[in-house]
Each structure stands twice: as structure tokens, then as C-alpha cells.
Amino acid sequence: MMDWTDRHCRFFHRILSRRARLYTEMVTAPAVIHGNRDRLIGFDPAEQPVAVQLGGAEPHELAAAARICESFGYAEVNLNVGCPSDRVQNGAFGACLMRDPDLVARCVSAMKGAVAIPVTVKCRIGVDDQDPQTALFELAARVIEAGCDGLIVHARKAWLQGLSPRENRDVPPLDYGLVHALKRAWPAMPVAINGGLVSIAECRTQLAAVDGVMLGRAAYQNPELLLRVDPDLFGEAAPVVNSFAALEAFMPYIDAQLRRGVRLSSMTRHLMGLFPGRPGARLYRQILSRDAVLPGAGLEVLRAAMSEVARREAA
Numbered sequence: 001m002m003d004w005t006d007r008h009c010r011f012f013h014r015i016l017s018r019r020a021r022l023y024t025e026m027v028t029a030p031a032v033i034h035g036n037r038d039r040l041i042g043f044d045p046a047e048q049p050v051a052v053q054l055g056g057a058e059p060h061e062l063a064a065a066a067r068i069c070e071s072f073g074y075a076e077v078n079l080n081v082g083c084p085s086d087r088v089q090n091g092a093f094g095a096c097l098m099r100d101p102d103l104v105a106r107c108v109s110a111m112k113g114a115v116a117i118p119v120t121v122k123c124r125i126g127v128d129d130q131d132p133q134t135a136l137f138e139l140a141a142r143v144i145e146a147g148c149d150g151l152i153v154h155a156r157k158a159w160l161q162g163l164s165p166r167e168n169r170d171v172p173p174l175d176y177g178l179v180h181a182l183k184r185a186w187p188a189m190p191v192a193i194n195g196g197l198v199s200i201a202e203c204r205t206q207l208a209a210v211d212g213v214m215l216g217r218a219a220y221q222n223p224e225l226l227l228r229v230d231p232d233l234f235g236e237a238a239p240v241v242n243s244f245a246a247l248e249a250f251m252p253y254i255d256a257q258l259r260r261g262v263r264l265s266s267m268t269r270h271l272m273g274l275f276p277g278r279p280g281a282r283l284y285r286q287i288l289s290r291d292a293v294l295p296g297a298g299l300e301v302l303r304a305a306m307s308e309v310a311r312r313e314a315a
Contacts, residue, residue: 003025004025004220004270005022005023005024005025005220006024006025006270007042007043007044007047008253008257008262008266008267008270009220009270010022010024010043010047010050011044011046011047011250011253012223012246012250012253012267012270012271013219013223013226014046014047015239015240015246015249015250016223016224016226016227016229016238016239016240016246017226017227017229017230017238017239018230018236018239019229019230019233019234019236020226020229021049021050021051021075021076022047022049022050022051023050023051023052023053023078023214024041024043024050024051024052024053025053026053026054026055026080026083026094027040027041027052027053027054027055027065028054028055028056028093029054029055029056029058029061029062029064029065030056030061030065032054032064032065032068032069033061033064033065033068037068037072041068041069041072041074042072043072043073043074044253045073048073048075049075049076050074050075051074051075051076051077051078051120052069052072052074052076052077052078053077053078053079053080053122054066054069054077054078054079054080055079055080055083055093055094056079056093056107057093057096057097057103057107058107059103059106059107059109059110059111060110062079062107062110062111063110063111063113063114064114066111066114066115066119067114067115069115070114070115070116070117074117075117075118076117076118076119076120076149077111077115077117077118077119077120078119078120078121078122078152079104079107079108079111079119079120079121079122080093080094080122081094081095081097081098081104081121081122081123081124081139082094082095082098082122082123082124082154082158083095084124084127084158084159084160095123095124095127095158095160096127096160098123098124098126098127098130098135098139098158099127099130101138101139101141101142101143102142104121104139104142104143105142105143105145105146106146108121108143108146108147108148109146109147112146112147112148118149118150119147119148119149120148120149120150120151120152120190121139121143121148121150121151121152122151122152122153122154122194122214123136123139123151123152123153123154124136124153124154124156124157124158125153125154125155125156125157125175125178125179126157126158127157127158127159127160128157128158128159128160128161130157132157132175132178133178133181136153136178136179136182137182137185140182140185140186140189144186144189148189149190150189150190150191150192150211151182151189151190151191151192152191152192152193152194152212152214153179153182153191153192153193153194154194154195155174155175155176155178155179155193155194155195155196156172156173156174156175156195156196157172158172159171159172174195174196176193176206176209179191179193179209179210180209180210183209183210183211190211190212191210191211191212192210192211192212192213192214193206193209193210193212193213193214194213194214194215194216197213197215197218198218198222198225199218199225200225200228200229200232200233203215203233204232204233207233220270220273221273222273222276223243223246223270223271223273223274224243224273224274224275224276227240227242227243227246243274243275244306244309244310246274247271247274247302247306250267250271251299251302253267254267254299254302255298255299258298258299263292263293263297264292264293264297264298264301264302265288265292265293265297268288268292268301268302269288269292271288271302272285272288272289275309278309278312278313279309279312279313280308280309280310280311280312280313281309283305283308283309283312284305284306284308284309285305287301287304287305287308288301288302288305291304
């Protein structure tokens with residue numbers, strides 16, 4: 001979810017669900033150590049519980065980055081062993097690490113030794129020509145031995161040769177059963193499943209076999225999905241009643257960010273998936289796409305876009 005789940009996105013998603021755990025976009029360990037930390041890993045306390053996702057393959061760097069992230073107040077640090085992008089392949093981390101479970105275990109051990117918060121691993125079921133059961137179970141055994149506090153498994157292989165990062169999200173077949181088998185093999189280890197899930201009903205089905213479900217593109221492209229998380233999965237009322245109320249609750253944050261010099265489009269780009277299939281939704285998106293990028297654009301743009309949906313629904 002690089003370039004997607006930034007702090008503005010997470011703040012808005014927290015308005016939609018109190019109970020969902022939010023994850024940052026992946027940040028490399030060297031960037032955390034040497035870069036602009038507030039820009040890279042800063043977050044609003046209202047986002048909690050929020051986990052930071054780190055990329056890297058050097059145990060000492062990951063330990064140092066994890067320590068910094070803990071000092072920022074994150075509830076969890078997650079090591080990405082699943083991203084197949086060109087960037088991670090060039091740096092020999094992300095999904096490339098599926099080939100080296102011993103190194104992943106050393107990374108986890110170093111991070112565990114550096115922080116008191118949970119250290120988790122997000123992985124694939126294998127890469128390229130690996131046998132998924134062998135690759136996944138070997139990785140799991142090594143990181144669990146190293147003290148890993150949880151596994152999040154994207155139930156697809158990643159093909160580092162032959163498929164683009166976009167194709168790697170859809171083309172390799174899903175194998176939910178293998179992730180379920182992993183949970184049965186290590187019943188005490190928290191296991192969450194990821195990949196291809198687009199509805200709360202599907203999440204419910206998966207939760208009969210695993211401990212958690214991670215939603216990525218589905219929650220980003222259709223944020224209204226998150227309004228059902230608290231009532232349907234936790235038996236609690238949603239924080240807001242609908243998308244209009246969510247946007248109203250988001251406006252004070254937008255206003256504060258605008259005063260700090262953040263462009264309106266940096267925030268409204270995360271709102272494009274609202275009102276799916278509803279009258280006025282297309283015009284809502286058009287207004288935000290056209291006007292939010294203009295110099296000096298403010299809340300009036302968002303209100304104009306919202307009013308089109310309200311007007312069409314009332315007609």
C-alpha cells in the first residue's frame with residue numbers, strides 16, 4: 001500500500017472504525033534512521049491502534065528503526081516480507097526475503113531485542129518456483145522461533161520474475177486453505193489472512209479459521225466497507241452513521257492540515273471511493289479531481305462535491 005495509506009488516509013479510516021488496526025505504508029529502515037521522521041512515520045494519536053510497516057534486510061538497521069518507531073508511539077512494528085515491487089527487488093528485501101528464512105528470523109530477533117511492542121511479519125506463501133507449503137511453513141517456523149508475535153499472510157505467491165507488482169496482486173491463485181493449515185499447525189500463533197477479500201461476509205468466513213483479516217485495496221477503494229467492521233465483527237456501533245457524517249467529522253482535520261500548508265488534494269485523493277454506485281457519485285469524483293488540485297482549494301470544494309450526491313439522492 002505504498003503511497004496509499006499515508007497519515008491522511010489513516011486518520012479518515014479511523015473515523016469509519018474504532019476497532020480496525022491500521023497499518024502504515026511500508027517505510028524502509030534506512031529512511032526511518034536517516035530521513036525526515038515526522039514526514040515518514042509521524043501520525044496523529046487519533047489513529048491508534050496503528051502499526052508501522054518496515055522494509056529492510058539488515059537486522060541492526062531494522063532494530064534501530066523499530067526502536068525509533070516505538071518511541072513515536074506505534075502499537076506494533078511489522079516486517080514486510082511480501083512486497084514484490086521493483087524497488088524492493090533492487091534492495092533485496094520485501095518478498096525477496098521469502099528465499100532466506102534464516103535472515104528473516106535474525107531480523108525478527110534483532111527487532112524483538114530492541115522494542116517492547118509486538119513484532120509481526122507480513123509475508124507471501126512463496127515466491128517464484130518455491131513450493132508454497134515448504135516455503136511458508138519454513139519461514140513461519142523460523143520467525144516463530146525467533147519470537148515473532150504474529151503472522152499476516154497474503155495467500156498468493158509472488159512471481160518476482162515475469163509478473164509486474166500490479167499483476168502479483170491478482171494473477172497468482174489464492175490458497176486460503178494453506179493459510180488455514182498454517183494456523184492449525186501453530187494454534188497459539190496469531191495468524192491473519194490477506195488477499196482477494198472484498199466483503200465483510202468473506203471476512204466472517206475467514207475468521208472461523210484464522211485470527212484476523214487484513215484488507216488492503218478493498219478498504220481503500222471502498223472505504224464505506226469499514227463502516228460495517230465495528231457492528232458486524234465486534235457487535236459495536238459504528239463511529240459515524242454514514243459517509244456524509246464521516247466527511248463532516250474529517251473536515252476539522254482537513255482544515256488544520258490546510259493551515260499547515262498541506263494541499264487539499266493530498267487528503268481528498270483518499271475519499272474518491274465513497275458513495276459507490278450512488279446517484280451523484282461520478283460528479284462527486286469529478287469535482288474533487290478537478291478542483292481539489294487548484295491553488296488555494298479548501299473545504300468548499302469538498303462541500304460542493306458532497307452536495308451533488310445529496311442533491312441527486314433527494315431528487
